[in-house]
Amino acid sequence: MLLKTNAVVLKQRKFGESDAIVTLFAKKVGKIQAVAKGSKRPRGKYSVGTQPFCYGEFVLFKGRDLYQISQVDLKHSFYKLRENVIKLTYASYILELTESIITEGQTNNRLFHTLIKCLSIISNMDKEYDTIIKAYELKLLMYAGYKPEIDICVHCANLNTGKFKFSSREGGLLCKDCFGIDPYALQISNVTINVMKYLMDTDLTQISRLKIKPNILKELNKIVKQYIHTHVDKDKFKSLELLESL
């Protein structure tokens, strides 16, 4: 069975002497593994188009266990992501996080388009990636079904106490009366709540022109990190560790 679909390469690993297994986020079938025959040979047919970040139209043949790539029509390699190590590491984190959240065989068009847009925006930036990364993290969580509740108290539905905390475990805001149910709940200011809403609801292109203030960003970083850690089944992100060591 042949399948033609747009897809982004999330990951590539060597398979045997000269082949590779690539993890694709495909528009028509979600996350899949596919063999790229001969892609590890210097002039292999698929050595171009099966590297991480590559976005193109793939023709896939469904074998017994795995898909096999039979053709790639490259639309964008996002080569500018490789211009500097910080940019590349942020972009690698985007792929790593996406790969760990999406599920095999499940389509997610909104997320697919958001990922491509995000890679395209980052590839044209040269500094201050934090705001766009936070926006992508929140949109990814939202589109993958992990949207945090930030309109009302997630426990008692109270919407007007003036002061909230953020509980990753409970999945959103806790009002003053409910602080006690999660001892790990984090401080969250009303400004940060509004910034979170903005990042979730606004288009990435518009967000890319903004910069979150350092103190808000610091609070938001802590919250998003804890939230991802609680809801994503992955302990460590190699790219994040690298970023923290740079």
Ligand SMILES: [Zn+2]
């Ligand atoms: Zn409450």
